[in-house]
Amino acid sequence: MKIYFALTAFAFCLTVNAQQTVTDITFYERVIIEAGVKVPVGNLADIIGPSPELGLWYRTRMPNNDMIDAGFSLYMPTNSREFDYKDGTEVYKVKPAGVSGMVGVRIDKLYILRGVHCKKSLEWSTTGGYAFFMYNDKQFESGNGRTGNTAHTHAKALSTFQVGQGLKYTINNMGIQLHYNYTPYGLFSDHVPGNFGSHSFTLGLFYKQ
Numbered sequence: 047m048k049i050y051f052a053l054t055a056f057a058f059c060l061t062v063n064a065q066q067t068v069t070d071i072t073f074y075e076r077v078i079i080e081a082g083v084k085v086p087v088g089n090l091a092d093i094i095g096p097s098p099e100l101g102l103w104y105r106t107r108m109p110n111n112d113m114i115d116a117g118f119s120l121y122m123p124t125n126s127r128e129f130d131y132k133d134g135t136e137v138y139k140v141k142p143a144g145v146s147g148m149v150g151v152r153i154d155k156l157y158i159l160r161g162v163h164c165k166k167s168l169e170w171s172t173t174g175g176y177a178f179f180m181y182n183d184k185q186f187e188s189g190n191g192r193t194g195n196t197a198h199t200h201a202k203a204l205s206t207f208q209v210g211q212g213l214k215y216t217i218n219n220m221g222i223q224l225h226y227n228y229t230p231y232g233l234f235s236d237h238v239p240g241n242f243g244s245h246s247f248t249l250g251l252f253y254k255q
Contacts, residue, residue, distance in 0.1 A: 075219060075254030078103040082223070082250015084121045090231075090243025094142055095125030099248060103152065113154040113169070119248070120147035131183070132237050143182040144201060148208045148229070150175015161217075169214040177208035177229045204231045204238065212248070219254045 080101035086094055103117030123146060128139040152173045159166035182199040212225025225248040232242035 074105070074107060076105050077255045078105060078115065078117070078252055079255070080119065080223070080250055080252040082248055084227075085247045085249060086243065087245045087247065088243060089241055090246060093127055093129050093243055094123040097121045097124045099147075099250065101252075105154075105254075108153075111156045111158070113156055115152040115154060115171075116150075117152075118147060118149040120145050122146075129238065129242070131181075133183075138184065140181050140183055142180065143199075144180040146177075146179045146203075148175050148177040150208065154214070164218050165216075167216045169216070171212045171214060171223075171225065173208065173210040173212070173225065173227070175208055176205070177231075178203040178205050179229075179231050204235050204242075206231050206234050214252065216254065221252055221254075222250070223252055224249050 078101070080099075080103070082099050084097045084099040086096070099119055099121035101117060101119035103115040105113050105115050108114055122144075123142045126142040128141045130137050131140040150173060152171050154172075155170040157168045157170075159168060180201060180203050183202045184199055206229060208227055208229040210225050210227040212223060214223040215221050227246045227248060228244055229246065230240075230244040232238045232240045232244075235242075
């Protein structure tokens with residue numbers, strides 16, 4: 047009888063432990079919503095000012111507590127200023143317009159921190175993806191060249207890649223983040239110089255669900 051109870055207790059412990067293991071592996075926050083500000087630095091700060099930024103990411107777990115996120119972030123440039131734009135042999139001024147951003151993936155290294163009353167974690171993120179910068183190109187009135195009156199404008203985009211790294215600190219489902227972004231807008235375009243502006247920081251809050 048004692049052996050029966052001992053085996054029953056042992057089986058119960060194994061079941062509880064297995065349930066905990068499955069819970070730890072299977073159930074985690076998969077959707078991340080971000081809100082913050084994109085702060086340009088260097089030459090990019092001469093073209094746009096600190097701008098509101100939103101992000102949406104879907105998370106999948108990898109081995110060793112690593113995570114991979116797929117999603118996008120968008121920002122709307124504020125305090126935007128005209129910059130030199132080259133079309134053939136002529137140079138004229140255009141201005142940022144609309145919404146710019148990036149689409150890509152992030153690999154996150156997750157570090158669980160000890161907490162008595164809440165769940166805490168720290169993440170080191172590496173980001174890579176496609177980035178675009180929207181602007182209004184000009185079409186001038188016929189016969190007036192690039193110095194004539196503007197007939198209308200066309201929405202266009204500079205295309206490049208974006209890479210970056212950053213940190214996230216999470217308490218339960220909410221946290222703060224700081225990311226550095228390298229986005230060489232002038233690298234693949236003949237319309238703007240190579241020193242157009244490539245550097246920015248993202249500072250903001252996020253919510254995991």
